[in-house]
Amino acid sequence: MYIPEHFDASRPDVLHQLMIAHPFGTLVSHSAGVLDANHLPFHLDPAHGALGTLHAHVARANPLWQDLKDGDDVLVIFRAGDAYISPSWYPSKAELHRQVPTWNYVVAHAHGRVRIRDDERYVRGMVARLTRTHEAPLPAPWKMSDAPAEFVDGLLRAIVGIEIEIMRLQGKRKLSQNKDERDLRGAGQALAARGGNSAAEAVARAMLDAADAKRQ
Numbered sequence: 001m002y003i004p005e006h007f008d009a010s011r012p013d014v015l016h017q018l019m020i021a022h023p024f025g026t027l028v029s030h031s032a033g034v035l036d037a038n039h040l041p042f043h044l045d046p047a048h049g050a051l052g053t054l055h056a057h058v059a060r061a062n063p064l065w066q067d068l069k070d071g072d073d074v075l076v077i078f079r080a081g082d083a084y085i086s087p088s089w090y091p092s093k094a095e096l097h098r099q100v101p102t103w104n105y106v107v108a109h110a111h112g113r114v115r116i117r118d119d120e121r122y123v124r125g126m127v128a129r130l131t132r133t134h135e136a137p138l139p140a141p142w143k144m145s146d147a148p149a150e151f152v153d154g155l156l157r158a159i160v161g162i163e164i165e166i167m168r169l170q171g172k173r174k175l176s177q178n179k180d181e182r183d184l185r186g187a188g189q190a191l192a193a194r195g196g197n198s199a200a201e202a203v204a205r206a207m208l209d210a211a212d213a214k215r216q
Contacts, residue, residue: 001109001170006178009171015108016046018171019054019078023133027056027162028075029114031067038064040162042076043129051166054110055126057159065116065160074114074164080106081202085176089190090183099183104174104203111168117161126161175207177214185211 009015019025019042027038038058046052054076058064068074087099117123128144135141144152176184188207191200 001107001172003170003172004178007172007174009106009173010169011171012051012169015110015169015171016044016052018080018106018108019044019110022078022080024078025054025056025110026077027064027164028077029064029068029072031069031072036064036067038062041130041134042078043126043133049165051110051169053166054112054164055129056162056164057123057126058162060158060160062160065118065162068114068116070115072114074112076110076112076164078108078110079199080108081199081206082106083191083200083203085187085191089187090179091186092180092183102174102176104176104207106173106175106203106206107171109170110164110166111170112164112166115163115165117163119161120156122161122163123156123159127156127159173206173210175203175210177210181211181214184214 003010023042023044025040025042027040029036029038040056040058043055044052045055082103082105085102085104087093087101090099093099117126131142131144135143176187179187184207188204188211191207192204195201
């Protein structure tokens, strides 16, 4: 990923927070000369390995787990929001007309080595952790024990675990930080006022935070 210095955001602790907050990632793999992409929810264990370890699962019917070999290199992409930025949102545009459209976004790239975990104990534990994490905010959290044991056992046999030891982390926060504080703030405020989807709103908040940091 191309990362100009002013957009670099590769601190592991910051990227871990992003990956935990936005756990639905894109797993990019390469086998038999073919690129593949699978969209999966991940659980991050930041304490396992130098840069953390990712855990996920795929359907047994998905050929991914058979196409990959232990130790193969993979990439997981996590996105924390994106939005179109109009040049008319920069105050300086009305004065100098030297602005163009762009697209802002926040992403993390986790490069790692995969390990296929086709064992019931791993899969059960991983699904339990995912469930506890995402059910916790709900008023009546669902538990695996809420379903009949034989039903859960059958579903677990139908999936295969994927473990990825992270070897390299990259992060990019493209938020118009290359603009002056006035233009950065103006664009962030215009995007926030426009409303819309949560991804764009997240970018607007990040732009305004970046403007505050530039003012300090």
